[in-house]
Amino acid sequence: MILNKLVLLKFHFITSSKDPVGGYMFGIDLDRKSQVSLKRQIYQKLKDDILSGRVASGESLPSTRELAKFLAVSRNTVCEAYEMLLAEGFVLSNQGAATRVTEGLNIPKTFTEPLNNTLKNNYNVIADFRTGQPDLRNFPMFVWNRILYAAIQEMPLVELGYRAPEGLESLREEISSWLFRSRGIKADPQDIFITTGATNALHLISEMLYKEGKYILIEDPCHMGMLRALTNKGYPVSPVPVDKHGILSKHVHKKTAWGIYVTPSHQFPLGGILPAARRAELIQYVRENEIYIIEDDYDSEFRYCGEPIAPLYSMDPQRVIYVGTFSKVIFPALRVGYVILPHQLKRQWKHHRTHTDVQNSPYEQAALAKFLKHRKIDRHLLKMKKLYGERRKVLLQALGESFKDTWYSWGDATGLHIAIEFPGMCFDNEFLEKCKINGILLKSVDYHSINKGKHMDKLLLGYSHLEPEEIRRGVLVLYDFLKNYM
Amino acid sequence: MILNKLVLLKFHFITSSKDPVGGYMFGIDLDRKSQVSLKRQIYQKLKDDILSGRVASGESLPSTRELAKFLAVSRNTVCEAYEMLLAEGFVLSNQGAATRVTEGLNIPKTFTEPLNNTLKNNYNVIADFRTGQPDLRNFPMFVWNRILYAAIQEMPLVELGYRAPEGLESLREEISSWLFRSRGIKADPQDIFITTGATNALHLISEMLYKEGKYILIEDPCHMGMLRALTNKGYPVSPVPVDKHGILSKHVHKKTAWGIYVTPSHQFPLGGILPAARRAELIQYVRENEIYIIEDDYDSEFRYCGEPIAPLYSMDPQRVIYVGTFSKVIFPALRVGYVILPHQLKRQWKHHRTHTDVQNSPYEQAALAKFLKHRKIDRHLLKMKKLYGERRKVLLQALGESFKDTWYSWGDATGLHIAIEFPGMCFDNEFLEKCKINGILLKSVDYHSINKGKHMDKLLLGYSHLEPEEIRRGVLVLYDFLKNYM
Numbered sequence: 001m002i003l004n005k006l007v008l009l010k011f012h013f014i015t016s017s018k019d020p021v022g023g024y025m026f027g028i029d030l031d032r033k034s035q036v037s038l039k040r041q042i043y044q045k046l047k048d049d050i051l052s053g054r055v056a057s058g059e060s061l062p063s064t065r066e067l068a069k070f071l072a073v074s075r076n077t078v079c080e081a082y083e084m085l086l087a088e089g090f091v092l093s094n095q096g097a098a099t100r101v102t103e104g105l106n107i108p109k110t111f112t113e114p115l116n117n118t119l120k121n122n123y124n125v126i127a128d129f130r131t132g133q134p135d136l137r138n139f140p141m142f143v144w145n146r147i148l149y150a151a152i153q154e155m156p157l158v159e160l161g162y163r164a165p166e167g168l169e170s171l172r173e174e175i176s177s178w179l180f181r182s183r184g185i186k187a188d189p190q191d192i193f194i195t196t197g198a199t200n201a202l203h204l205i206s207e208m209l210y211k212e213g214k215y216i217l218i219e220d221p222c223h224m225g226m227l228r229a230l231t232n233k234g235y236p237v238s239p240v241p242v243d244k245h246g247i248l249s250k251h252v253h254k255k256t257a258w259g260i261y262v263t264p265s266h267q268f269p270l271g272g273i274l275p276a277a278r279r280a281e282l283i284q285y286v287r288e289n290e291i292y293i294i295e296d297d298y299d300s301e302f303r304y305c306g307e308p309i310a311p312l313y314s315m316d317p318q319r320v321i322y323v324g325t326f327s328k329v330i331f332p333a334l335r336v337g338y339v340i341l342p343h344q345l346k347r348q349w350k351h352h353r354t355h356t357d358v359q360n361s362p363y364e365q366a367a368l369a370k371f372l373k374h375r376k377i378d379r380h381l382l383k384m385k386k387l388y389g390e391r392r393k394v395l396l397q398a399l400g401e402s403f404k405d406t407w408y409s410w411g412d413a414t415g416l417h418i419a420i421e422f423p424g425m426c427f428d429n430e431f432l433e434k435c436k437i438n439g440i441l442l443k444s445v446d447y448h449s450i451n452k453g454k455h456m457d458k459l460l461l462g463y464s465h466l467e468p469e470e471i472r473r474g475v476l477v478l479y480d481f482l483k484n485y486m
Numbered sequence: 487m488i489l490n491k492l493v494l495l496k497f498h499f500i501t502s503s504k505d506p507v508g509g510y511m512f513g514i515d516l517d518r519k520s521q522v523s524l525k526r527q528i529y530q531k532l533k534d535d536i537l538s539g540r541v542a543s544g545e546s547l548p549s550t551r552e553l554a555k556f557l558a559v560s561r562n563t564v565c566e567a568y569e570m571l572l573a574e575g576f577v578l579s580n581q582g583a584a585t586r587v588t589e590g591l592n593i594p595k596t597f598t599e600p601l602n603n604t605l606k607n608n609y610n611v612i613a614d615f616r617t618g619q620p621d622l623r624n625f626p627m628f629v630w631n632r633i634l635y636a637a638i639q640e641m642p643l644v645e646l647g648y649r650a651p652e653g654l655e656s657l658r659e660e661i662s663s664w665l666f667r668s669r670g671i672k673a674d675p676q677d678i679f680i681t682t683g684a685t686n687a688l689h690l691i692s693e694m695l696y697k698e699g700k701y702i703l704i705e706d707p708c709h710m711g712m713l714r715a716l717t718n719k720g721y722p723v724s725p726v727p728v729d730k731h732g733i734l735s736k737h738v739h740k741k742t743a744w745g746i747y748v749t750p751s752h753q754f755p756l757g758g759i760l761p762a763a764r765r766a767e768l769i770q771y772v773r774e775n776e777i778y779i780i781e782d783d784y785d786s787e788f789r790y791c792g793e794p795i796a797p798l799y800s801m802d803p804q805r806v807i808y809v810g811t812f813s814k815v816i817f818p819a820l821r822v823g824y825v826i827l828p829h830q831l832k833r834q835w836k837h838h839r840t841h842t843d844v845q846n847s848p849y850e851q852a853a854l855a856k857f858l859k860h861r862k863i864d865r866h867l868l869k870m871k872k873l874y875g876e877r878r879k880v881l882l883q884a885l886g887e888s889f890k891d892t893w894y895s896w897g898d899a900t901g902l903h904i905a906i907e908f909p910g911m912c913f914d915n916e917f918l919e920k921c922k923i924n925g926i927l928l929k930s931v932d933y934h935s936i937n938k939g940k941h942m943d944k945l946l947l948g949y950s951h952l953e954p955e956e957i958r959r960g961v962l963v964l965y966d967f968l969k970n971y972m
Contacts, residue, residue, distance in 0.1 A: 136643050145638055148849075152631055157622050160817040196682070200843040207719065228841040233693065233719070331646040335847045355714040357686040357843060361821045361850050363634075 030071060035181040038073050040307065042081040044184055050090050050101050051280070051315060057105060060098035061091060084307050089245075089275030105280045126439035127474035131269070131417040131462035132299075134328050138387060143376055144330075144367070151366035159362045165353035167194025167338070168365040174372035175324075175338055182378070183300070183308045187340045191317070193349055194360050197337040198298060198325040202229040205259070205294055205321060208345065208352045210235050214258040219247045221449040222261070223268045226296065230261060239450040242267055244410060246274035249281040259292045260285075265300035265309040269448050269460050270419050271411015273309055282312065286319045292342070293320045299328050301381055302464075304389040304413040318342045326368060328416065329381060336364050388416065394468040395461060395475070402479035406486065416464035419445055425485060426456045438481055440474075516557060521667040524559050526793065528567040530670055536576050536587050537766070537801060543591060546584035547577060570793050575731075575761030591766045612925035613960035617755070617903040617948035618785075620814050624873060629862055630816075630853070637852035645848045651839035653680025653824075654851040660858035661810075661824055668864070669786070669794045673826045677803070679835055680846050683823040684784060684811040688715040691745070691780055691807060694831065694838045696721050700744040705733045707935040708747070709754045712782065716747060725936040728753055730896060732760035735767040745778045746771075751786035751795040755934050755946050756905050757897015759795055768798065772805045778828070779806045785814050787867055788950075790875035790899040804828045812854060814902065815867060822850050874902065880954040881947060881961070888965035892972065902950035905931055911971060912942045924967055926960075 028045045030038060049055045061067070064082060068075040082099055085091045093099045159168070166172070172189040179185040195201040206216065206229070216230055220239030231237050238255040241248050246267040252260060260282060264274035286293050295312045303309070313322035317340070325337035341349055353359070371377055395418065399407060403422075410419040427444040435442060445458035463471055514531045516524060535541045547553070550568060554561040568585055571577045579585045645654070652658070658675040665671040681687040692702070692715070702716055706725030717723050724741040727734050732753040738746060746768060750760035772779050781798045789795070799808035803826070811823035827835055839845070857863055881904065885893060889908075896905040913930040921928060931944035949957055 133647070136646050139646070141643075148638055149635060152634055157627075160622050160625070160819045161619070162818045196843045196847075199841065203842045225841065232838065232841045332648045333646045333845065333848045335843070335845065352718065355685065355711065355718045356689045357682045357821070359819065359821065361682075361847055362819045363849060364847055 028071060030073070036184055038071075039077045039080040039084070040184050042067075042071070042073075042078060043084045043307075044310075046081065046085060047088075047090055047310065050085075050105055050276075055101055057101055057103040060100045063098065080307075087306055088273060088279075088309060089277060102275075102277055104277050124439050125441055127441065127477040128466065128470075129417075129440070129442040129459075129461045129463070129474060129478075130465075131443065131460050132328065133416065133462055133465035134331060135384070135387065135465045136331055138384065139331055140376065140380055144371065147370045147374075147376070148363065148367040151370055152363055155362060155366060159366075163359050163362070165193075165350045165359050167192075167360055168362065168369060171336075171365045171369040171372075172338075174369045178372045178377065179324075182381075183311070185311060185314060185322075185340075187313075187317075187322075191340050191343070191346075193339050193341055193346075193353070194365060195325075195337045195339060195353075196335040196357065196360055197327055198296060198323055199225065199229045200335075200357070201323045201325075201337055201339045202226055202261075202294070202296075203232065204349065204352050204356060205323075205339070206230045206232075206235060207356065208348050209258050209292060211258045213256070215255040217252055217255065217257045217260040218450070219262060219267060220451055221269055221445050221455055222263075223298075224448050226261070226268075227450070230294075237450065241454075242270055242272070244270065244272050246270075246272040246278065247282070249278040249285070252282065252285050257289065257291055259294055261294045261296065262312070263296045263298060264312050265297050266303075266412060266414040268296075268298065269417070269445055270455075270458075271414065273412050273414075274312075279312055279315060283316050283319060287316070291319075292345075294323060295320050296323045298323075298325065299415040301329055302385055302388055302415050304385060304392060313340060318344070321345070329377065329384075330368065330371070334364055334368070336360065336368055388464050389413075391463045391466060391468060391471060392418065394471045395463045398472045398475035402475050403482075410458065417460050417462040419458050419460055421458045422482075422486075423457055425482075427459055428456065431485070435481065440478060440481060442478075514557060516559070522670055525563045525566040525570070526670050528553075528557070528559075528564060529570045529793075530796075532567065532571060533576055533796065536571075536591055536762075541587055543587055543589040546586045549584065566793075570796075573792055574759060574795055575763060575765075588761075588763055590763050610925050611927055613927065613963040614952065614956075615903075615926070615928040615945075615947045615949070615960060615964070616951075617929065617946050618814065619902065619948055619951035620817065621870070621873065621951050622817055624870065625817055626862065626866055630857065633856045633860075633862070634849065634853040637856055638849055641848060641852060645852075649845050649848070651679075651836045651845050653678075653846055654848065654855060657822075657851045657855040657858075658824075660855045664858045664863065665810075668867075669797070671797060671800060671808075671826075673799075673803070673808075677826050677829070677832075679825050679827055679832075679839070680851060681811075681823045681825060681839075682821040682843065682846055683813055684782060684809055685711065685715045686821075686843070687809045687811075687823055687825045688712055688747075688780070688782075689718065690835065690838050690842060691809075691825070692716045692718075692721060693842065694834050695744050695778060697744045699742070701741040703738055703741065703743045703746040704936070705748060705753060706937055707755055707931050707941055708749075709784075710934050712747070712754075713936070716780075723936065727940075728756055728758070730756065730758050732756075732758040732764065733768070735764040735771070738768065738771050743775070743777055745780055747780045747782065748798070749782045749784060750798050751783050752789075752898060752900040754782075754784065755903070755931055756941075756944075757900065759898050759900075760798075765798055765801060769802050769805060773802070777805075778831075780809060781806050782809045784809075784811065785901040787815050788871055788874055788901050790871060790878060799826060804830070807831070815863065815870075816854065816857070820850055820854070822846065822854055874950050875899075877949045877952060877954060877957060878904065880957050881949045884958045884961035888961050889968075896944065903946050903948040905944050905946055907944045908968075908972075909943055911968075913945055914942065917971070921967065926964060926967060928964075 028042060030041055064075050064078040068078045086093055089102055090105065091099045092102055171194060172192040175192050176187050176189040179187055215236050215238035217238050217240050218227060219242045221242060240251045246264060247262050264279060282293055293312055297311055300308050311322055313320040322340040326334055396409060407420050407422045410421060427446060432444060432447065443460050445455035445460060446452055449455055514528060516527055550561050550564040554564045572579055575588055576591065577585045578588055657680060658678045661678050662673050662675040665673055701722050701724035703724050703726050704713060705728045707728060724743065726737045732750060733748055750765060768779055779798055783797055786794050797808055799806040808826040812820055882895060893906050893908045896907060913932060918930060918933065929946050931941035931946060932938055935941055
């Protein structure tokens with residue numbers, strides 16, 4: 001990448017600055033040829049400066065007009081960057097006052113860091129609100145198959161033998177550049193290890209890191225499937241409560257842990273975006289204890305307003321294992337996912353992968369690499385985001401029409417489902433069983449809870465695999481059924 | 487299947503019979519339209535009768551001429567059936583005397599039984615004797631790719647979603663019928679579970695069956711990779727010594743075990759065929775202790791003389807987990823294998839598979855099902871058996887020419903490698919390291935031993951991936967290097 005413009009800024013902060021001379025040298029290198037948008041570059045630099053302490057807690061950022069002028073960009077660009085910081089809790093904004101840096105965010109970068117800134121059932125289904133079901137009918141099958149044929153035809157003979165457990169080189173490179181252009185994540189292809197999906201990744205991580213008698217800290221509620229992948233051998237779990245923003249990081253200090261499993265971009269199932277202060281607290285905690293955060297960015301691809309959330313990984317690539325999967329983006333049966341690993345874990349990972357299931361099959365990997373390389377994924381995601389966003393709206397509208405004001409939705413506008421609270425209701429196992437018998441497939445938040453009883457009034461409604469008409473019909477069926485309970 | 491001829495035999499045994507009237511009703515139903523050869527049908531029936539006690543220990547079988555006449559088959563057919571029984575130790579034969587049933591083989595069938603009878607290195611490689619490397623250059627890539635394209639084109643949309651952990655239905659059916667026609671194994675497709683290879687199978691089995699403080703009994707020497715797959719989490723191992731016939735079953739009683747891992751058709755790495763008496767002893771032991779035999783039939787496809795060996799599985803499908811893989815038959819990167827599971831383990835298996843890596847990818851499964859269905863696998867195996875058999879001969883001949891009479895080979899003429907003993911030699915780690923530096927890739931039997939020091943004089947020479955010329959050159963290189971030690 002060529003840096004074609006170096007902008008050095010000098011300006012005075014509006015409120016008290018810790019700089020003794022009352023000013024602050026503020027360097028932003030805007031690369032106007034980069035695939036990363038200008039707003040993301042500004043956001044990234046500001047965030048780094050906040051986290052590293054170069055901009056102190058409580059300090060104000062320059063006004064958007066001021067910064068736009070210095071950087072020679074539109075004011076809108078700066079506004080959007082500020083909104084991203086605001087959404088993630090790095091800054092606070094009050095009407096009329098300056099945008100200020102949130103307290104307690106400074107976590108000095110470690111020196112070792114190598115990166116710069118980084119249904120099946122027997123009932124007749126009449127309403128199917130299962131979560132995590134991408135719409136396969138809209139997958140570009142013709143394009144995918146054409147790419148897959150080409151990958152097969154070009155497959156070198158050597159790739160059909162025993163290969164390295166880290167995965168196909170070209171795929172690791174393409175994932176690296178896709179993560180960069182879509183989420184601003186800088187990950188060396190050599191740190192990316194291919195898996196057969198997120199479950200496989202979590203299973204291997206727990207095989208690798210679990211230590212006798214130590215706990216895995218996990219959000220409660222959380223995805224039960226992922227919980228089982230991490231604790232399948234009966235490893236002990238210590239649940240950490242979740243509020244509407246995500247994991248309550250102040251509760252993580254209780255137990256001796258080997259790791260923390262979190263979904264910070266879009267908490268499963270409640271949908272919160274983890275605020276920056278809590279992110280910093282988690283990073284601080286794992287550093288002090290020399291353990292790891294397992295960050296599952298399971299569906300951050302589908303964010304319907306604003307930019308994708310920056311992962312915890314970028315805050316400390318040596319203490320965060322980033323887990324990604326293509327199950328929701330391509331299709332579930334693909335069985336290709338990845339982890340981004342801290343350097344010190346790579347050798348151990350290779351050993352465990354080799355003696356667990358050796359490696360991935362070559363064809364899916366090669367085809368996916370091409371699908372990424374030719375930007376088919378970007379196009380597909382754009383289309384699906386629009387489609388899922390519309391379906392989400394249809395669902396919310398239909399709920400409003402049937403249930404009036406007896407409910408409200410949780411979480412950020414992201415993903416393939418919504419958590420809906422019906423205050424005063426109690427969705428227990430018996431209720432779910434009755435739903436099933438009546439042809440309504442859904443899960444409650446309580447189903448995905450470790451400590452039962454705290455989220456009895458919330459249902460999870462998946463909408464991604466349903467046409468608007470199916471959603472509307474489903475909501476009517478649900479209303480007919482639920483009104484007996486209300 | 488239609489039974490088109492029922493032959494009832496009555497004949498007198500030559501030696502003392504336990505039948506009070508000195509005769510024995512002996513029923514063999516020959517199905518002349520079956521895909522199973524007549525000799526295999528005869529062999530199967532006799533073996534069943536031996537194991538069930540219908541023919542007692544020490545009793546003689548009818549003469550081959552006699553039986554051939556009664557069955558209206560060629561005498562050669564009966565001879566071949568007897569030779570199969572002989573090779574596996576079910577009967578004993580002395581020149582001139584009658585063929586007699588080996589002592590101690592009777593294990594009554596259980597009633598619950600559902601089936602009837604069921605390198606990478608930085609050195610310049612000049613001689614590559616690695617084991618377990620199929621010859622990819624002779625794989626029918628054109629045929630395979632054509633089949634794979636068709637499988638992709640025909641893939642139903644539903645197969646791209648989350649599917650059952652047991653694998654593709656059509657593949658389970660085709661494996662069942664292939665096992666029957668090639669090895670006489672009767673396995674219900676519903677008992678066959680697809681895996682991503684043998685390593686994945688062993689990993690899941692140990693996840694599923696390991697019990698705190700209990701041991702896995704394992705042949706010593708054994709394949710180190712498979713040992714690690716079974717014990718990766720530090721589970722304790724109890725090694726059982728192996729002689730030229732395989733595991734010394736009398737040693738299995740020592741420890742409290744959760745399972746026994748064996749390679750009875752072709753012991754890895756020494757190559758023995760486990761005699762029937764020891765097979766019976768193993769079955770007896772796991773029945774008494776209500777544990778399982780894990781039978782790895784890893785390369786029994788490549789047997790260069792005689793018929794494939796009948797697996798332990800057929801002796802007790804409720805106490806044996808049969809593990810098979812297509813890594814050596816198709817190609818290693820395919821990542822498709824299977825287990826045949828006892829009924830009582832199926833539910834647990836599905837749970838563990840779901841929370842370990844969910845399922846296999848669909849394309850390889852569908853293509854493999856077609857490859858089996860259209861008998862492409864039979865044709866390919868026939869070709870490769872011939873090819874590998876020739877290479878084996880070339881290796882033995884080349885060893886004779888270079889090393890004269892300073893060595894001898896171990897094991898049955900099966901598989902992709904031979905264990906060669908050089909009496910008086912000591913192939914330790916330092917030796918292997920020196921080999922590597924000198925561009926010779928090989929492993930010793932000691933490398934694959936748990937208790938070191940007992941097989942210091944044996945090397946493992948893989949030949950399957952080498953052209954005759956490469957084998958001859960490799961042996962010359964090896965001789966040049968080894969003569970310094972002799």
